Amino acid sequence: MPSSIASTPPAWHRYGMRALAAATVAGLACGLLGGAGLIGAPVPALAGAAGLFLVAGLLAWPAPRKVARPSANQFTELADAELLRAELAERLAMAQPDRPAAVITLELDGFAAIRDTLGQDGLNALVCEAAGRLRAAARGEDMVARTGLAEFVVLQRDGLQPEAAARFAGRLVHELSRPYALDGRPLICGAVAGIAVAGPGLAMEALLAQSAMALERARADGQGTARFFEAGMDTALSARHSLEGALRQAAAAEEFQLYYQPVFDLRSRRLLGFEALLRWSHPERGVVSPAEFVPLLEETGLILPVGAWVLRKACQEAARWPAPIGVAVNLSPAQFRRDEVLDAVRTALAESGLTPGRLTLEITEGLLLEHTEAVLTTLEQLHALGVEIALDDFGSGYSSLAYLWRFRFDTLKIDRAFVQELRRDGKAAAIIESIIGLGHSLDLRITAEGVETEEQLIALSGVGCDEVQGYLLGRPMPSAEAALLAEATRRPATRSAA
């Protein structure tokens, strides 16, 4: 229950008991939508909060105010940002140093995708249900506010910090992560939390900002995570923001480059094609690894224009190589979300004139975990264009056999982690052998990635692997070098005569 009233009436109490009535009505409405089931995402370790303390809370929101309220808050009946600030200022002024307040900022995950699927009504119902869960989890002296579309702030009145805030944030994340039932349909929606604890001399705005920074960190760490603000986070975040700014500029100025890594037929050692790998040469940072910036491109949505550029560029390049040498392009889940990938592939093929069969699209299992039906449909449509589809990094994630059954991939790429354990670890060899056996029985070609030694090559040959790629055979190279390699393999006789 949301609501015993604090002995010292908090600021929100001034808004009167009507708040409670409104909250109860909203709570009942939300209750109708209440989902069953438990579970909830695991809440990983809460990072330490040296010298910081916090309070979380719940605010049932009251009577209509003078200004028009955003319509969504009519559903949740929670406090808004303005009221949150007023309450926090009051609490900070009255706080006892040994029992500081904590600010917990929470966010529902995958909100945009949910809005696309469920529409505005579904969204309101979800937010309403989430608000009800937070209310129910909070004590009367705590305050719950809604500060964004899918963002809530809970002020924990006091406690022995940081333990109290850690426990409370974990519970809130768990509550928000329990399955929802909207319109009778189950829905899983993760949550993350950022925590900041009040401390001597820490101003209110700084405390809120710390909680928001901790949330950003939790978001980067993944679903189910709650993180405390830590010293240095602001520096790390500003570095990240500057990288993001530079990336936006790079995308606008088309500062990216593609490198190409050769893929060979294992038995004949013939060049089959190249995998296109994105590179960013920054004047000061040097060559930045895609592992560092692709996730940021995904988060900022820049992956859409950049991904379309990669497709166009790779197809143009490949069209100049002798057939049947092909090119493989990596696709991000984000490119599938807006259905843009089909158009991007069509355009790239049409502009370059590349035969569709010479283009392979590499996707990872992560893509298949979300929106499976929609993704499978898009993959079928891509297949219908005549392009090949490869499942990349197989073995590194869930490796669900259901995907192999539901969609007919052309190629399975074994993750390099297995390949690199090949010599030392008998288990890795057994796993690779069974992946190959399974793949072959489904008529798939198998590519091993990350081949670095002759031993690995021999072992792969022994277990019937079809294709290989790795530093031993060729590192990713600029397009001019790739073109030379492609030309050379087309004319072996000319080459040996020269």
Ligand code: C2E
């Ligand atoms: P990936 O698709 O699995 O690409 C293979 C990665 O393994 C490449 O790293 C490649 O340079 C590296 N590699 C190849 N052979 C060896 C080897 O023998 N040993 C070792 N240790 N590494 C090897 P890279 O280029 O840093 O790319 C990393 C990841 O970034 C790629 O993994 C891919 O997931 C992503 N990526 C690269 N280009 C693009 C792109 O254009 N679009 C998208 N969405 N993702 C991309």
Ligand code: MG
């Ligand atoms: Mg790949």
Ligand code: MG
């Ligand atoms: Mg890979």
